[in-house]
Amino acid sequence: MQPARLIGTILTLGLAIGLAGCGQKTDTQEGTQVVRIGSVAPLTGPQAHIGKDNDNGARLAVEEINAQGLTLGGKKVRLELLSEDDQADPKTATIVAQKLVDAGVVAVIGHLNSGTTIPASKYYHDAGIPQISPSATAIAYTAQGYKNAYRVMANDEQQGRVLGQYAVQKLMARRIAIIDDRTAYGQGLADEFEKAARAAGAEIVTREYTNDRATDFTAILTAIKGKNPDLIFFGGMDPQAGPMAQQMKRLGLTARFLGGDGMQNANFLKLAGEGAEGAIASSPGLPLEAMPGGPDFKRKFEAKYGQIQIYAPYAYDAVMVLVDAMRRADSHEPARVLAELPKTDHQGVTGQIRFDAKGDIQGGAVTLYQVKGGAWQVLETVK
Amino acid sequence: MDIFVQQLINGLVLGSIYALVALGYTMVYGILELINFAHGEVTMMGAMVALTVIGLLLGLNPELSGLLVVLAGVLVAIPACMLLAFTIERVAYRPLRRAPRLAPLITAIGVSIVLQNAAMLIWGRQYVSFPQILPQQTYEVLGAHITSLQIFIVLLCMAVMAGLWLLVQKTRLGRAMRATAQSKEVAMLMGVDIDRVISATFVIGAALAAIAGVMVSAYYGLAHYYMGFMLGLKAFSAAVLGGIGNIAGAMLGGLLLGVIEALGAGYIGDLTGGFLGSHYQDVFAFFVLILVLVFRPSGLLGERVATRA
Numbered sequence: 001m002q003p004a005r006l007i008g009t010i011l012t013l014g015l016a017i018g019l020a021g022c023g024q025k026t027d028t029q030e031g032t033q034v035v036r037i038g039s040v041a042p043l044t045g046p047q048a049h050i051g052k053d054n055d056n057g058a059r060l061a062v063e064e065i066n067a068q069g070l071t072l073g074g075k076k077v078r079l080e081l082l083s084e085d086d087q088a089d090p091k092t093a094t095i096v097a098q099k100l101v102d103a104g105v106v107a108v109i110g111h112l113n114s115g116t117t118i119p120a121s122k123y124y125h126d127a128g129i130p131q132i133s134p135s136a137t138a139i140a141y142t143a144q145g146y147k148n149a150y151r152v153m154a155n156d157e158q159q160g161r162v163l164g165q166y167a168v169q170k171l172m173a174r175r176i177a178i179i180d181d182r183t184a185y186g187q188g189l190a191d192e193f194e195k196a197a198r199a200a201g202a203e204i205v206t207r208e209y210t211n212d213r214a215t216d217f218t219a220i221l222t223a224i225k226g227k228n229p230d231l232i233f234f235g236g237m238d239p240q241a242g243p244m245a246q247q248m249k250r251l252g253l254t255a256r257f258l259g260g261d262g263m264q265n266a267n268f269l270k271l272a273g274e275g276a277e278g279a280i281a282s283s284p285g286l287p288l289e290a291m292p293g294g295p296d297f298k299r300k301f302e303a304k305y306g307q308i309q310i311y312a313p314y315a316y317d318a319v320m321v322l323v324d325a326m327r328r329a330d331s332h333e334p335a336r337v338l339a340e341l342p343k344t345d346h347q348g349v350t351g352q353i354r355f356d357a358k359g360d361i362q363g364g365a366v367t368l369y370q371v372k373g374g375a376w377q378v379l380e381t382v383k
Numbered sequence: 384m385d386i387f388v389q390q391l392i393n394g395l396v397l398g399s400i401y402a403l404v405a406l407g408y409t410m411v412y413g414i415l416e417l418i419n420f421a422h423g424e425v426t427m428m429g430a431m432v433a434l435t436v437i438g439l440l441l442g443l444n445p446e447l448s449g450l451l452v453v454l455a456g457v458l459v460a461i462p463a464c465m466l467l468a469f470t471i472e473r474v475a476y477r478p479l480r481r482a483p484r485l486a487p488l489i490t491a492i493g494v495s496i497v498l499q500n501a502a503m504l505i506w507g508r509q510y511v512s513f514p515q516i517l518p519q520q521t522y523e524v525l526g527a528h529i530t531s532l533q534i535f536i537v538l539l540c541m542a543v544m545a546g547l548w549l550l551v552q553k554t555r556l557g558r559a560m561r562a563t564a565q566s567k568e569v570a571m572l573m574g575v576d577i578d579r580v581i582s583a584t585f586v587i588g589a590a591l592a593a594i595a596g597v598m599v600s601a602y603y604g605l606a607h608y609y610m611g612f613m614l615g616l617k618a619f620s621a622a623v624l625g626g627i628g629n630i631a632g633a634m635l636g637g638l639l640l641g642v643i644e645a646l647g648a649g650y651i652g653d654l655t656g657g658f659l660g661s662h663y664q665d666v667f668a669f670f671v672l673i674l675v676l677v678f679r680p681s682g683l684l685g686e687r688v689a690t691r692a
Contacts, residue, residue: 219648
């Protein structure tokens with residue numbers, strides 16, 4: 001694995017050097033000022049489908065703003081979205097972060113994963129530009145004390161707590177096994193889940209680990225089978241959760257399968273096949289249909305980019321929150337936009353968006369879903 | 384007990400697949416002393432081509448028998464991979480046959496990257512799921528679960544490996560391969576068409592890789608453009624563990640690596656009281672590899688070969 005990463009890094013670095021210096025903060029084109037916003041997500045690799053989804057969500061918002069026309073400080077402004085691929089890799093994330101800073105972006109929407117968002121946030125903080133992550137849920141992201149770091153989704157503390165309580169109180173799980181993929185997201189969510197489940201009185205029979213590129217889980221699942229749990233919790237994404245669910249079925253594991261938002265998507269259903277049935281997963285926020293702007297967004301998005309994976313509405317809202325702050329500041333200057341962001345009170349597609357002092361969303365809801373008849377069905381929404 | 388048996392079964396299935404891929408590395412190395420890093424990508428191409436065929440057939444008629452559809456996929460994937468490997472050898476390795484050994488090694492890494500990116504362009508970046516059309520009967524052996532697909536994978540790998548052994552030991556082509564492995568120059572003087580033999584080696588290795596690719600994607604239910612990389616690395620390690628250049632060694636190394644990984648992941652946590660978790664499974668497997676190489680530098684079944692001038 002390392003050589004591939006290394007080669008990837010070298011290539012990205014080469015590209016970064018090649019493109020450096022092309023950027024200036026703003027270009028004036030026939031009286032219209034071009035303002036650049038960065039968008040970062042994994043556009044290649046196993047999570048590319050989710051990454052592209054985020055990127056498209058942000059793009060849709062930018063195109064709408066441009067179509068409406070944006071005027072800041074008396075000047076016509078056209079937004080330009082610079083998309084970068086961080087490959088879900090923390091090292092690459094810092095490289096593209098620097099590249100965006102060098103290209104003079106005034107704000108960044110991203111990254112997708114917590115593991116990439118956290119190391120990259122230092123670069124944006126040092127450059128003094130706002131960062132709004134649509135989907136990074138790790139607590140550590142906003143706990144660094146950076147005044148420029150925001151997110152528009154409930155964090156893992158909220159999600160893990162809901163999942164832990166749900167597992168014990170509603171699913172009556174007494175013996176729980178936990179697997180995580182050792183990423184900031186997977187591990188963070190699993191830690192919060194473990195805390196909540198323990199507090200609610202369940203016994204954690206084992207904690208196993210995998211990584212975000214693995215496809216074979218038979219060994220750890222067999223070890224788990226020996227511990228006889230009634231519920232298995234997985235902190236990670238669908239490329240792992242899918243085969244994992246399938247292998248559970250193959251090994252004759254009858255324990256319930258529970259996970260977070262990383263597996264609550266259509267790809268999990270495809271990859272898990274018959275193994276998906278009965279699996280339960282949470283997702284921050286409301287179900288798309290129940291979002292205030294959900295059905296409308298779905299129609300607009302699908303006309304352009306096809307099926308929504310998960311976070312596209314959040315990426316869309318992140319851009320809208322940013323532009324909202326720009327409008328109030330009447331400027332795209334990062335410092336002035338940052339001064340306005342804490343006062344955000346925006347009616348977005350995903351719900352009412354207000355931030356707390358850390359940059360986390362206030363009162364984020366968490367919804368639980370279960371696979372029934374080969375599709376995700378809403379179980380309940382917990383505030 | 385049932386857990387231990389289950390871990391052994393897990394390891395054997397995984398190991399059989401490693402062994403099948405490892406054969407491709409070891410055959411090429413035995414003859415050319417070239418580590419063909421593109422071999423993992425050939426495996427991936429096999430899986431992707433087969434999946435495309437399967438998808439097309441199911442698109443035409445979803446009622447077709449799963450077994451036949453997969454068989455058709457394999458039958459298209461094998462010649463496709465053979466052609467690919469033939470082309471790679473012709474374009475990327477043959478012109479460098481007299482170059483220093485580092486040059487073809489770097490070329491191999493280059494070919495591997497080219498193939499990965501080509502696959503990404505053709506099939507996209509997503510995980511492609513393998514339709515669950517194979518009958519999956521589950522049997523219980525000593526309390527452990529084993530599916531018909533797992534049994535099939537192990538049996539098929541054994542059969543293919545036995546066939547390969549026969550080919551190398553009993554046929555004219557096999558004799559030519561062994562002669563070329565010993566000394567290209569002398570083999571050439573004895574009238575062996577070594578270009579043909581080397582091409583044949585690549586092509587046979589690719590056929591095995593195609594089969595392995597389809598098996599892996601059927602077993603895990605998915606395929607993706609970089610799946611060949613880790614698989615190739617593991618299979619290469621298996622070949623080294625068994626003694627690279629040695630066909631029986633590749634089989635032994637593959638099976639051993641699979642079992643070590645499964646047992647490592649299954650028991651390391653309990654054995655160390657939770658100090659080392661299951662995320663150390665690869666560390667554990669490679670630790671065993673290093674240990675073997677310290678005491679037997681040419682691998683378990685490898686023979687010490689005199690350095691060539």
